Amino acid sequence: MKRPRRKVLTTTLILLCICAAAIFAAHLAFRPPDMTGRSVSAAIPASDRTTLGRAVTAAAGNVPHDSGVMPLLTGLDALGARIAVIRAAEETLDLQYYIWQRDATGLTLLTELHAAADRGVRIRLLLDDNGIAGLDADLAALNTLPTVEVRLFNPFILRRPKSLGFAFDFLRLNRRMHNKSLTADGAVTILGGRNIGDIYFSFGAGPHYLDTDVLAVGAVAADAGADFDGYWASGSAYPAELILPDAPGGLERTQADADRLTESDDWLAHRAAVRSAPLMDKLAQGAAVLEWAPVTLMSDDPAKGLGKVRTRDLLYAQLMRLMASPDRSVDIVSAYFVPGRRLTERLARLAGEGRRVRVLTNSQEATDVLVVHSAYVKYRPALLRGGVALFEMRATAGTPREPRVPGASTRASLHSKTVTVDGERIFIGSFNLDPRSVMLNTEMGVMIESRRVAAQVNEGLDRVLPTLSYGPVLDDRGRIVWHQPAGDDPVTIHRTEPGTNLAQRVFLWLLGRLPIEWLL
Numbered sequence: 001m002k003r004p005r006r007k008v009l010t011t012t013l014i015l016l017c018i019c020a021a022a023i024f025a026a027h028l029a030f031r032p033p034d035m036t037g038r039s040v041s042a043a044i045p046a047s048d049r050t051t052l053g054r055a056v057t058a059a060a061g062n063v064p065h066d067s068g069v070m071p072l073l074t075g076l077d078a079l080g081a082r083i084a085v086i087r088a089a090e091e092t093l094d095l096q097y098y099i100w101q102r103d104a105t106g107l108t109l110l111t112e113l114h115a116a117a118d119r120g121v122r123i124r125l126l127l128d129d130n131g132i133a134g135l136d137a138d139l140a141a142l143n144t145l146p147t148v149e150v151r152l153f154n155p156f157i158l159r160r161p162k163s164l165g166f167a168f169d170f171l172r173l174n175r176r177m178h179n180k181s182l183t184a185d186g187a188v189t190i191l192g193g194r195n196i197g198d199i200y201f202s203f204g205a206g207p208h209y210l211d212t213d214v215l216a217v218g219a220v221a222a223d224a225g226a227d228f229d230g231y232w233a234s235g236s237a238y239p240a241e242l243i244l245p246d247a248p249g250g251l252e253r254t255q256a257d258a259d260r261l262t263e264s265d266d267w268l269a270h271r272a273a274v275r276s277a278p279l280m281d282k283l284a285q286g287a288a289v290l291e292w293a294p295v296t297l298m299s300d301d302p303a304k305g306l307g308k309v310r311t312r313d314l315l316y317a318q319l320m321r322l323m324a325s326p327d328r329s330v331d332i333v334s335a336y337f338v339p340g341r342r343l344t345e346r347l348a349r350l351a352g353e354g355r356r357v358r359v360l361t362n363s364q365e366a367t368d369v370l371v372v373h374s375a376y377v378k379y380r381p382a383l384l385r386g387g388v389a390l391f392e393m394r395a396t397a398g399t400p401r402e403p404r405v406p407g408a409s410t411r412a413s414l415h416s417k418t419v420t421v422d423g424e425r426i427f428i429g430s431f432n433l434d435p436r437s438v439m440l441n442t443e444m445g446v447m448i449e450s451r452r453v454a455a456q457v458n459e460g461l462d463r464v465l466p467t468l469s470y471g472p473v474l475d476d477r478g479r480i481v482w483h484q485p486a487g488d489d490p491v492t493i494h495r496t497e498p499g500t501n502l503a504q505r506v507f508l509w510l511l512g513r514l515p516i517e518w519l520l
Helices: 002-029 050-062 075-088 104-118 137-142 162-173 219-232 250-261 265-276 276-289 302-306 315-322 340-352 370-376 380-383 435-439 451-468 502-512
Strands: 067-072 092-097 124-129 148-153 180-183 188-192 208-210 213-218 236-237 294-300 329-334 356-362 391-395 412-414 417-421 425-429 444-449 471-475 479-484 493-494
Touching: 002 050, 002 162, 050 067, 050 075, 050 213, 050 356, 067 219, 067 276, 067 451, 075 092, 075 104, 075 180, 075 188, 075 213, 075 265, 075 276, 092 104, 104 124, 104 250, 124 137, 124 219, 137 148, 180 219, 188 219, 188 294, 188 425, 188 444, 213 444, 219 294, 236 340, 276 340, 276 425, 294 315, 294 329, 315 417, 315 425, 315 444, 329 451, 340 356, 356 451, 370 502, 380 391, 380 471, 380 479, 391 412, 391 451, 425 451, 451 471
Parallel strands: 092 124, 124 148, 208 412, 329 356, 356 391
Antiparallel strands: 067 213, 092 180, 148 236, 180 188, 188 213, 294 444, 329 417, 391 471, 417 425, 425 444, 471 479, 479 493
16 A cells, blocks of 8 residues: 555656746746846936927916826826827827737827827837737837837746746746836826726726826926836836847738727717817816826835835835824725725724725626635725725726717726825825735825815715715624615615625635735
8 A cells, every 4th residue: 555655656746846847947948138238218307398398387387386287087088188198299208007908099009109209209118018918019010110119017038828927937927017107208297097908998898997097297297207217227127129029010010900990980989089078178278277286206116026125115105104194084995905904903993083984996796806806805894893984886887987988888897096085185096905016016106285186086985986886884783785875875785795696706705715815
């Protein structure tokens, strides 16, 4: 009996050694390339040489603060603002995104960048390599233009299948750049929660994301440029030509595919809606529609992408200081919400001290990352017992801020990330309150000290979203029930996760047993 067992152990040990050797060999074979000789560049400050620079300089001379902001609350406004800013750029465009999809809006914005490059605009495009599926040829071709540089953050050296790279380079590839920003001529920047793709700009038949961006001018735009420089020069930003194969004819294919995807009646209706959106009229009015206020850029050190940054230097630490001692209230909007024990205790303590604490996140039926929801539900009972008011976005509610466009989806999923303190200070950015944003992904955003902006963004939380969300509460027996709508006088009370069936709830429970919360 001992010999067969010994033989099995020997065989297992040999197989493990072979696997370990294969992983080690792949790790050596697919190491990131040497970046010696990588070009060096820096943000160009706003000046009177450009139309945007002159406009911002003139406006800033008559206001009490050096930064002006305008929330972008709809997908139409967010897309229109990006196109308008790209077209207005005369000297520089710096873009930094986690996801850039190869769909109608993604290809449209790539062709806008191509047109800007043809005007002589210097373009620096930094993309996270985990979120550019299908774009290798488009980006390689764009990178050949004389005024364009493309870099990839923590790139996958093995291009197909990219996911196999996690097997032999997990520690590096598990760290992603989640930042989203677009800065033009050192004068104007757009940042927040939206990536580039149809689902972020309310186009197409798929579920749409309810999200929040901000357009900002003045000093904060200069800060965004300096922050971009840090990421551009970081040890995680690799020139595209070192990673991507050549793509002859790539620019022509990009344009042809963009034309094909945007020739439908639905796209023409969407483009017309973007052009007629209220934001376009507001931008034409200039500085009068901006809120001039103290604005602070908050961003992770790009060294976080290599795991080489101190915890106290992380954006999370800055957010916790913002939330440390509110006078009246804290409102959190986080698409992916996994607070962990310490933040759960902090929020419960604030509620117990008489502060109003509200959290809006996705319901199980609305979330697009079910495993994150499985971690959130572990903390839901303690949050409710502690007096925290929870709202869970319904999937079938539609996007309450969005005007209806022919062909657009009526299904919604929350993607916004904001924190409001006392109705006077608001953080808008890319940061979810979950372990991945805290420790693994790089993040950024702005803290705006303005009651007007906080009220604009929080209007949904105050008035609209409660009618389009589930409200989990504790019943007399301490069990969770869900009010629909979330309010004092619900029409329906659900005693299980609403919008789900037994199989989905069992699967959620099984996911919650996995020891992977630190990855979420």
